[in-house]
Amino acid sequence: MSSQRKCPFHATIAETEAKLVQSLCDVLQRCANRALESNGTFRVGLSGGSLVQLLTRALVSSNLNTKCWKFFFCDERYVPDDHNESTFWAYKTQMLTQLPNISDSQLIKPNTTISLDSCASEYAACIRDEFGTSCPEFDLLLLGMGPDGHTCSLFPEQPIALSESRRIVIPIRNSPKPPPERITFTLPLINNAKDVVFVVTGASKSDVVKRVFADKDKNFPSAWVEPTHGDLTLIADKDAGETFLNSAYQ
Numbered sequence: 001m002s003s004q005r006k007c008p009f010h011a012t013i014a015e016t017e018a019k020l021v022q023s024l025c026d027v028l029q030r031c032a033n034r035a036l037e038s039n040g041t042f043r044v045g046l047s048g049g050s051l052v053q054l055l056t057r058a059l060v061s062s063n064l065n066t067k068c069w070k071f072f073f074c075d076e077r078y079v080p081d082d083h084n085e086s087t088f089w090a091y092k093t094q095m096l097t098q099l100p101n102i103s104d105s106q107l108i109k110p111n112t113t114i115s116l117d118s119c120a121s122e123y124a125a126c127i128r129d130e131f132g133t134s135c136p137e138f139d140l141l142l143l144g145m146g147p148d149g150h151t152c153s154l155f156p157e158q159p160i161a162l163s164e165s166r167r168i169v170i171p172i173r174n175s176p177k178p179p180p181e182r183i184t185f186t187l188p189l190i191n192n193a194k195d196v197v198f199v200v201t202g203a204s205k206s207d208v209v210k211r212v213f214a215d216k217d218k219n220f221p222s223a224w225v226e227p228t229h230g231d232l233t234l235i236a237d238k239d240a241g242e243t244f245l246n247s248a249y250q
């Protein structure tokens with residue numbers, strides 16, 4: 001199952017981790033400059049997993065002024081804030097400790113002390129309030145992708161989540177990847193962003209990178225990410241990008 005992609009698409013397959021980090025810095029600089037010039041705040045959505053360390057490296061190695069940046073969570077695990085599975089906790093302990101200029105208050109996190117349903121709906125309301133619109137437009141979303149093609153907490157085993165058309169953040173139960181309870185951005189919010197960038201590393205993802213970005217195979221949730229008025233970018237290391245590079249995409 002494949003289809004034509006409607007948005008501009010850019011791909012960088014980096015030879016070294018240093019080059020991958022530099023590509024990420026370039027994206028951050030471009031998107032931050034545009035946002036800061038137009039409205040004085042740069043609003044970026046973060047993913048968890050391998051992105052935490054890569055983004056930390058990018059920000060540590062750059063001279064970017066992050067004072068007017070706000071960080072949101074494209075998905076979050078429904079666990080206490082100081083749990084080792086919490087994406088917020090990963091950023092707080094791994095990124096903020098190395099970047100003292102970024103304060104806790106710049107991380108706009110979901111409240112996981114209330115019920116899972118309330119956590120999702122309250123976070124949606126918080127994002128709508130922040131943007132002052134029912135259709136928020138993030139300046140940049142940084143997404144990861146699992147070897148199964150999941151992104152955010154949108155998993156191939158739960159295709160119903162991909163058809164959500166009204167809510168911008170939904171609860172996820174029985175996630176195939178632990179922990180089982182999560183909240184996640186939905187496609188209407190993801191695809192309304194000005195820039196969406198996948199950062200993907202590791203040989204275990206080589207096949208799925210090709211299936212998603214070259215074949216546009218809609219069996220994988222990541223292939224549903226197609227910004228309606230923004231750009232889609234893939235930044236992969238050479239292990240994750242190898243099959244894609246050798247594919248018909250050339």
Ligand SMILES: O=C1O[C@H](COP(=O)(O)O)[C@@H](O)[C@H](O)[C@H]1O
Pocket residue numbers: 046047048049050051075076143144145146147150151152153177
């Ligand atoms: O569970 C999750 O996994 C994806 C991918 O993580 P990675 O470590 O394979 O890069 C991540 O993007 C998502 O935010 C997270 O909740």
